[in-house]
Amino acid sequence: MEEKICESCGMPMRKKEEFGGGRFDNRYCVHCTDEEGNLKPFKVKLEEMKNFIASRMDLSEEKALQMAKENMSKMPAWKNYF
Amino acid sequence: MYYNESKLTELVLIMNKREIVKEKTRDLILKTAKEIFSHNGFLTTNTLSIARECGIAHGTLFLHFKNKETLISTIFKNELIRIANELYRITEESKNMENLLDSYLLFLENDESFFVITAKEFPFYPEKLKNEILNVEVIIRNFFYRMIEDGINAGIYKELDITDTIAFLFGTINYYLTHKELIVFDGSVINSKKESIKSIFYKLLQE
Numbered sequence: 001m002e003e004k005i006c007e008s009c010g011m012p013m014r015k016k017e018e019f020g021g022g023r024f025d026n027r028y029c030v031h032c033t034d035e036e037g038n039l040k041p042f043k044v045k046l047e048e049m050k051n052f053i054a055s056r057m058d059l060s061e062e063k064a065l066q067m068a069k070e071n072m073s074k075m076p077a078w079k080n081y082f
Numbered sequence: 083m084y085y086n087e088s089k090l091t092e093l094v095l096i097m098n099k100r101e102i103v104k105e106k107t108r109d110l111i112l113k114t115a116k117e118i119f120s121h122n123g124f125l126t127t128n129t130l131s132i133a134r135e136c137g138i139a140h141g142t143l144f145l146h147f148k149n150k151e152t153l154i155s156t157i158f159k160n161e162l163i164r165i166a167n168e169l170y171r172i173t174e175e176s177k178n179m180e181n182l183l184d185s186y187l188l189f190l191e192n193d194e195s196f197f198v199i200t201a202k203e204f205p206f207y208p209e210k211l212k213n214e215i216l217n218v219e220v221i222i223r224n225f226f227y228r229m230i231e232d233g234i235n236a237g238i239y240k241e242l243d244i245t246d247t248i249a250f251l252f253g254t255i256n257y258y259l260t261h262k263e264l265i266v267f268d269g270s271v272i273n274s275k276k277e278s279i280k281s282i283f284y285k286l287l288q289e
Contacts, residue, residue, distance in 0.1 A: 012166075012170075052220075052224075053220055054245075055227070055244070055245050056219075056220045056223045056224050056227055056245070056248065057216060057219065057220055057223065057249075058245050058246065058248075058249040059216075066213075067213050067216060067217065067220075070213055071217065
């Protein structure tokens with residue numbers, strides 16, 4: 001099966017459980033959606049992305065926030081927020 | 083109708099050939115740039131010397147990459163795709179930290195000159211490029227983060243701060259890359275240090 005990329009965070013989605021709501025036709029991954037597979041609000045996602053980056057890289061909150069914003073500004077799901 | 087069917091086929095073939103040549107030129111630029119960066123570094127290398135080494139016009143390089151930063155960030159993204167696919171496969175198949183660390187260290191060792199020079203020059207890179215490289219590292223570190231998290235949940239590893247533990251591992255690797263000449267006279271620093279990196283890291287997780 002062709003690999004898909006989450007349009008919110010860029011994560012590759014291969015297995016069913018990696019797709020939002022466990023549906024192969026979802027454009028967003030399980031981390032970017034709620035239990036029903038709907039895209040989470042921008043503010044929630046920005047906070048999650050910041051925490052994700054900070055925890056993996058041991059970065060300050062400010063730096064992680066800057067990187068999270070930069071990443072999200074390139075994603076189709078959030079292009080209207082920048 | 084301006085073209086009959088055979089003319090159309092011919093046109094399609096010519097267009098495909100053009101696409102193939104374009105793709106080949108792009109690959110050649112990336113391969114050559116990586117070699118030059120590995121020897122001379124990114125900061126002092128200019129796009130003209132890359133174009134000359136490729137045997138193409140300077141302007142042709144810019145048809146493929148808008149500047150030197152785009153060139154090196156594309157190299158990093160390609161490297162990321164290569165290692166991330168491998169780390170994903172290991173995570174899925176074996177769920178084994180040894181395999182994961184072995185694979186990552188081998189990946190660094192095989193392209194050591196490139197990683198040594200980028201580790202040394204990183205503090206002097208423009209901020210945008212720094213962020214792009216950090217983002218590549220976020221994804222690689224995440225494989226280790228998840229593996230440790232799973233190990234803690236399964237009771238195999240002791241409860242520890244995963245962020246700090248990963249920083250310790252990657253910080254050590256980065257130290258060896260940055261100070262390679264101080265540590266080994268010739269040959270690979272990763273190869274000479276990998277057994278100690280691995281044994282100390284496993285002890286850290288388990289004791």
